[in-house]
Amino acid sequence: MHQxxxxxxxxxxxxxxxxxQHQFVDYLxxxxxxxxxxxPLPQSSTVYAKLLFSKIEGSLDNCFPISCELLGTxxxxxxxxxxxxxxRCQSPLYREIPDEFINYLMNEPSxxxxxxxxxxxxxxxxxxxxxxxxKATQSPPCFPITKDxxxxxxxxxxxxxxxxxxxxxxxxxxxxxxxxDWESGTEPYSQESIILAGLRDNDYKVQFIEINTVTAxxxxxxxxxxxxxxxxxxxxxxxxxxxDHETILPFGHDIFKQLEQQQIIVGSxxx
Amino acid sequence: MNRLQxxxxxxGLRREHMLPLMQSVPESxxxxxxxxxxxxxxxxKRAKDFRWFTxxxxxxxxxLSLSIGGPDPLDEAFLLRIKDFMAEHQIQLYTEHLSYxxxxxxxxxxxxxxxTEEAVHYVAKRIRRTQDILEQxxxxxxxSYYSKSPxxxxxxxxxxxxxxxxxxxxxxxxxxxxxxNSVNHGYDAEQFLLGLSGERITYCxxxxxxxxxxxxxxxxxxxxxxxxVWSLLETAYDQFGLFPTLLERDxxxxxxxxxxxxxxxxxxxxxxxxxQKIKKSA
Numbered sequence: 387m388h389q390x391x392x393x394x395x396x397x398x399x400x401x402x403x404x405x406x407q408h409q410f411v412d413y414l415x416x417x418x419x420x421x422x423x424x425x426p427l428p429q430s431s432t433v434y435a436k437l438l439f440s441k442i443e444g445s446l447d448n449c450f451p452i453s454c455e456l457l458g459t460x461x462x463x464x465x466x467x468x469x470x471x472x473x474r475c476q477s478p479l480y481r482e483i484p485d486e487f488i489n490y491l492m493n494e495p496s497x498x499x500x501x502x503x504x505x506x507x508x509x510x511x512x513x514x515x516x517x518x519x520x521k522a523t524q525s526p527p528c529f530p531i532t533k534d535x536x537x538x539x540x541x542x543x544x545x546x547x548x549x550x551x552x553x554x555x556x557x558x559x560x561x562x563x564x565x566x567d568w569e570s571g572t573e574p575y576s577q578e579s580i581i582l583a584g585l586r587d588n589d590y591k592v593q594f595i596e597i598n599t600v601t602a603x604x605x606x607x608x609x610x611x612x613x614x615x616x617x618x619x620x621x622x623x624x625x626x627x628x629x630d631h632e633t634i635l636p637f638g639h640d641i642f643k644q645l646e647q648q649q650i651i652v653g654s655x656x657x
Numbered sequence: 658m659n660r661l662q663x664x665x666x667x668x669g670l671r672r673e674h675m676l677p678l679m680q681s682v683p684e685s686x687x688x689x690x691x692x693x694x695x696x697x698x699x700x701x702k703r704a705k706d707f708r709w710f711t712x713x714x715x716x717x718x719x720x721l722s723l724s725i726g727g728p729d730p731l732d733e734a735f736l737l738r739i740k741d742f743m744a745e746h747q748i749q750l751y752t753e754h755l756s757y758x759x760x761x762x763x764x765x766x767x768x769x770x771x772x773t774e775e776a777v778h779y780v781a782k783r784i785r786r787t788q789d790i791l792e793q794x795x796x797x798x799x800x801s802y803y804s805k806s807p808x809x810x811x812x813x814x815x816x817x818x819x820x821x822x823x824x825x826x827x828x829x830x831x832x833x834x835x836x837x838n839s840v841n842h843g844y845d846a847e848q849f850l851l852g853l854s855g856e857r858i859t860y861c862x863x864x865x866x867x868x869x870x871x872x873x874x875x876x877x878x879x880x881x882x883x884x885x886v887w888s889l890l891e892t893a894y895d896q897f898g899l900f901p902t903l904l905e906r907d908x909x910x911x912x913x914x915x916x917x918x919x920x921x922x923x924x925x926x927x928x929x930x931x932x933q934k935i936k937k938s939a
Contacts, residue, residue, distance in 0.1 A: 402773065408760060411768070428805060438766050479698075480722075519699055519700060519701050520701070
């Protein structure tokens, strides 16, 4: 029996062609849950459901090859189907379909439960696309460092992110039995703190460089305080209750030189 | 700088062809086209290479995601981004599909608007608003579609003509889409073409497609242009005069030289039209 509801009264107030559009899109978002194409949609609507799936799949397969292989075709397909059904993509940009997918994996409940390491791996795979295509933030002028690096305010690569993971995402492959057999493993994977510096270098190549927690903290302090390298270093020493300036200055000098060589630091705002 | 006027024949710019094109752009290519959705706020190598092209050639921005016929409110913030993008790259023409692609979220595909009187007014109003925001006329493309809505109360041809007339916008003619729809929905392609408001055509697309079965063609832009579609282009020129015409190729991308052959063929039809015109006036 037909029950009048709030939804139907809202629907009654919209033009017929829009009611039809909602029905059509609802069907495209979950075509598999319905055996036959529901009235009044024509049978040919199935063509659009297939096109939609293959478009989203094409974009995601491209961006997440290792995650896709580790999950296997069946589960990967189910995951994409639930993404299409449950997530509402806000970006009009096709290249940001993977951004929407990561947003979905990390922030929205999914019917497909994924192990934590896969979500981190997917994030790492996505970061490669982000670093390749990110528009560099408009940065102030930047000059090569000519004096002692400790005495300058270091300028960071405008396309650079510090990435914290709990699994060694950069070493996960789909062929390694340790990861490949994740479903049959009895022990959960042990967690470790992994910090990667992701950046785009002068040749437009994406680099992921593993760094330790001390270096990561030093980078954060330098970025936060806009202080010279030496000031950041002394702040770090204070945090670590380390009072021996004789040894920390040369130690820090070497770290900063290395960051410069790795193009994490690309110069200084002062000549 | 060598920015020519938007005229003659053009090629849809693909990343795969950027390198060979930067070494030498064939004479037959007068302009390029991209989707703003692929280059808006892009950084990195591809963005840098793209700038090389826009500094040297005229471009058309062929939109995908405006959802001009969609149920969500018109995304004016997105339009302003497009406007800035076009200004930055000196892009003069913006075109969009007569379709929709979102309903509380994007689907990244071009979906058919039911052909109804109500939809005409709705879409025309949104096109007018778009033109106000961009402060220029836009061209609306006749889209391909695979699924006929049972609630349509008018023909596709009447729908297109009514929308562009009421919106007072330009028509972006796609001769391949006419062919695709004529097979998928069983009508005469040439008759359809001749029924369009030809005086509003400012720009034209030609492309290939994938014939999946006797009565289903998918508009993939993944094959060479077939003869019946070339002949539609010839008819369009004969009937309506010349307009800048672009070859689209988005899948199954062949070497640049293969596409240049097709761009030259566009140029051939354009030259042939001009020769005939001169003969007639002589």
